[in-house]
Amino acid sequence: MIERVHLRVIQAVEQHGSLTAAAKELCVTQSALSHTMRKLEENLGTEIWLREGRRLRLTQAGQYLLNIANRVLPLLNHAEDKLKQIAQGERGTLRIGMECHPCYQWLLKVVSPFLDAWPDVDVDVKQKFQFGGVGALLDYEIDLLVTPDPLNKTGLCFNPVFDYEQVLVVPKGHALSNCSYARPEDLHDEVLLTYPVATDRLDIYTQFLNPVGIVPKQHKTIETTDIMLQMVACGRGVAAMPHWLAQEYCAKLPLSAVRLGKSGIAKQIYLGTRDSDRGIEYLKAFMHLARSYKHPTEAI
Structure with a gap:
């Protein structure tokens, strides 16, 4: 056996x-x-x-x-x-999985008031999974998945939390910084900086470059937002990220945010949970807090 x-x-x-x-x-x-x-x-x-x-x-x-x-x-x-938490009268641990690299800054702003409101609940954040985010949720590695790409799976539920627009971040003085929007061909001679995510899951490829067959001059991946945007500010490349996050960095670095295409790229962030966990009070409280958090205006 x-x-x-x-x-x-x-x-x-x-x-x-x-x-x-x-x-x-x-x-x-x-x-x-x-x-x-x-x-x-x-x-x-x-x-x-x-x-x-x-x-x-x-x-x-x-x-x-x-x-x-x-x-x-x-x-x-x-x-x-x-079972130990039940036996000891504890509330538990909320294990959050992240499939959205730039959402880490947003998560910090939600976690802080959550911990204040739920002193008996700990929070653990995971960004790497044995079998991917959805697999981690199904296999009980995590309790909540933050993702821009929900999947329809039996036993799981994905709720939209907030809308955002994906934009291109360029250094101040860049040829695109004064344009109303960027075209795919504008990136043909650029170094594109992204998070270490497969290109088939990057919106700037799937919704902007790939449909017209444009490939940037070079594609580099960087783990952290701070380093990525320092690189952009120093003229080492351009990067795509949510406008609400780009706004924060444009206020402290010589950067500009430019719409991707005339109509822009609209996205949503979802929180994924297991159907069987719907009755957990602290999980419901976290989702309510996440939905109520207001981001900076998304107007460009």
């Missing part, structure tokens, strides 16, 4: 590279760990690892069990945490 301890061992060996390191991580002796896994291999009738020098390589069966461990263990941990 496959038990939780087996999944934890397989995951620990994969993370730390050896039985010795995994045993240390799990606070057991290496001999006990080895005995446990040999018994499992005997019961299953197949090997889990192949030894290559000092390193263990997962077999096909071992890789399958690792995938199971990565999905099942977060769910079990979540269940235990929830």
Whole structure:
């Protein structure tokens, strides 16, 4: 029978590279760990690892069990945490997943009053997921997903929180800074700076450049908004981001925001939750607070 301890061992060996390191991580002796896994291999009738020098390589069966461990263990941990919170009379922890890089600044402005209003609730923010944002929500890695790209999935609900316009940010004095809007061909000779997101999920590609077959001179990815816009201000490239965020930086850096196309690119931010969590009071309170937060005017 496959038990939780087996999944934890397989995951620990994969993370730390050896039985010795995994045993240390799990606070057991290496001999006990080895005995446990040999018994499992005997019961299953197949090997889990192949030894290559000092390193263990997962077999096909071992890789399958690792995938199971990565999905099942977060769910079990979540269940235990929830039961402990119930037993101790705690409210719990709200785990928020982010699929919107520039929304981190917005989130900070919502989290602060939420923590004040709910002193027994902790907040944890995750930006990297084992199986993507929707997968993390379905697998109970997170409780709430902030995303501009909702997916229709059974058991999930996505509610719009606010509207915004995606704009192009250029340095002051740039040829586009005094234009009423930018055309796709205007980016042909530009260095485009974006967050590290696949181009098929970047609006400036899917809704602006790709439909007319335009490719920027160069595309660079940068993790943080501050560094990205410092680069733009120094003339190292141009960037696309929500207008409400661009406004904040235009007030403190030599930058200008330009509409993308004559009609602009309209977007919405959604909060995704599980249908089964609709009755959680602090989750409902967070969503109400998020919807009530007012952003700077979106007029360009």
